[in-house]
Amino acid sequence: MTKYGGRGSDFVIRNSFDIRVSSFVIDTPSKALKRQRPAPEGVQQEQGQAGRRTMPSTASVYRARWVLSNRAGSIEDGAVVCADGRIARVGPWSRLQPHVGARDAVEDFGESAILPGFVNGHTHLAYPQRGTRPSFANPALRSPLRRAKQRASEGENAERGTKDFVGWLSRLTAQRLASGPAAIRRAIRDGARASAAAGTCAGADLAPDARLCKCLAPHAAHWTVFGELFRFGRAGLERLARAVRTLDDLACRTGLRVGLAPHSPYTAGVEVFAAARQEADARGWPVSAHLHETLDEIEFTRSGQGDLHKWLSLAQFLPKDLAPLGKRPIPALAEAGFFKGPVLVAHGNYLTDEEMAILARSRSSVAYCPRSHAFFGHADHPWRRLLAAGANVCLGTDSLASSPSLSVLDEMRFLCSREGDADPRLLLEMATVRGARALGFADDLGDLAEGLRADFCVVGPVAPGQEPLAAILAGEGNISRVVLGGQAQAGICPQ
Numbered sequence: 001m002t003k004y005g006g007r008g009s010d011f012v013i014r015n016s017f018d019i020r021v022s023s024f025v026i027d028t029p030s031k032a033l034k035r036q037r038p039a040p041e042g043v044q045q046e047q048g049q050a051g052r053r054t055m056p057s058t059a060s061v062y063r064a065r066w067v068l069s070n071r072a073g074s075i076e077d078g079a080v081v082c083a084d085g086r087i088a089r090v091g092p093w094s095r096l097q098p099h100v101g102a103r104d105a106v107e108d109f110g111e112s113a114i115l116p117g118f119v120n121g122h123t124h125l126a127y128p129q130r131g132t133r134p135s136f137a138n139p140a141l142r143s144p145l146r147r148a149k150q151r152a153s154e155g156e157n158a159e160r161g162t163k164d165f166v167g168w169l170s171r172l173t174a175q176r177l178a179s180g181p182a183a184i185r186r187a188i189r190d191g192a193r194a195s196a197a198a199g200t201c202a203g204a205d206l207a208p209d210a211r212l213c214k215c216l217a218p219h220a221a222h223w224t225v226f227g228e229l230f231r232f233g234r235a236g237l238e239r240l241a242r243a244v245r246t247l248d249d250l251a252c253r254t255g256l257r258v259g260l261a262p263h264s265p266y267t268a269g270v271e272v273f274a275a276a277r278q279e280a281d282a283r284g285w286p287v288s289a290h291l292h293e294t295l296d297e298i299e300f301t302r303s304g305q306g307d308l309h310k311w312l313s314l315a316q317f318l319p320k321d322l323a324p325l326g327k328r329p330i331p332a333l334a335e336a337g338f339f340k341g342p343v344l345v346a347h348g349n350y351l352t353d354e355e356m357a358i359l360a361r362s363r364s365s366v367a368y369c370p371r372s373h374a375f376f377g378h379a380d381h382p383w384r385r386l387l388a389a390g391a392n393v394c395l396g397t398d399s400l401a402s403s404p405s406l407s408v409l410d411e412m413r414f415l416c417s418r419e420g421d422a423d424p425r426l427l428l429e430m431a432t433v434r435g436a437r438a439l440g441f442a443d444d445l446g447d448l449a450e451g452l453r454a455d456f457c458v459v460g461p462v463a464p465g466q467e468p469l470a471a472i473l474a475g476e477g478n479i480s481r482v483v484l485g486g487q488a489q490a491g492i493c494p495q
């Protein structure tokens, strides 16, 4: 036994010296992907059963005061057994201990909790570069947008329920266009590293230039790179064709999962949304878009007015003959066929019942980014109404341009602090399995359950006598270990 300390805030790594051969069994990945639910607790499959095999060598066993699973609930004195990068068993230590073999490594994290890896439903790793977050005040960069901003008084902004989104976006856009590829690659690498350290096992990265995302390929977390699409009419369709070629190439060369994301209704035409849906469906790619983020965006499509329209007209971004759609974005895009399948909607801050019904019918998901939402001062997010309407809601961090970190746990904690009556178990779902569902990974990750990828993090210590998840969301404990695909992530040291 390698002993690092006793139970409590310390942990123990040991090799069991009894003579038992490991009896944990796991599914092959292909089988694991097909099964939705783990075998009932305490049911050990026969060795040699079709589709299953015994572990030839070792399993890694992670033990803690709490194992917090979406499916199995809170397991006190629980353990997670991993082999070949997958979860072989989850359950109470008392049931799993008899199966621990001579060569199985056991780590005991004492008074901590093991949580499923987090899924970041919406971010932009590419920007901004460190230390260049645009602020509302003292813009460092001038642009036509700023003139549009000056027209909007503080009173008008307050009425719209948002701070100066247009001014912020203009500064961010100017920064992005001024950044060289090396700086953007560095930002993506830094962002992926920070995300892993925060326990993120999968995420949606919306990328203006997907070619710069190759560095995500060897990453232990499962990133989906959504190529962002801009422009209207023929120019937009030509850009879509180029983006499809780029993403095809990226997926073939790196194995990364890719998707298409018409940026928003004010930066891409409805014809680009419709064509992107067709291209994505033909390839089995997911689609995403920023939708109903601001009231200005809704005004843009409804009447062709508002600050976004003024800014983009001044910047000569809009075609001169662009006519308003005469409708709010989601109904207009639904008419164009964009919602004939699931869409990962970023934000969805302002939604009517009819629009929520469109999202539910199309099995779409909304990535709610609580700290970014607060940064812009939006009206209360309709996430509870969305869930009640049958739509999926997950959590995202958005980018460092509007959020202080890329940590989904920080988003949960923030949301919990704002909405004290939120059910901690529901927040955990939104941070994990609902994110996995939004990205199409629900059969592969997002929970602590047999057959899923061995992605989890250890958070602690949590003082005894409390409901562990509520305590963690109230700010107790830090992430002391992150395991992705069965591998402990470097740079996150046990405390």
Ligand SMILES: [Zn+2]
Pocket: 122, 123, 124, 206, 290, 346, 398, 399
């Ligand atoms: Zn975004």
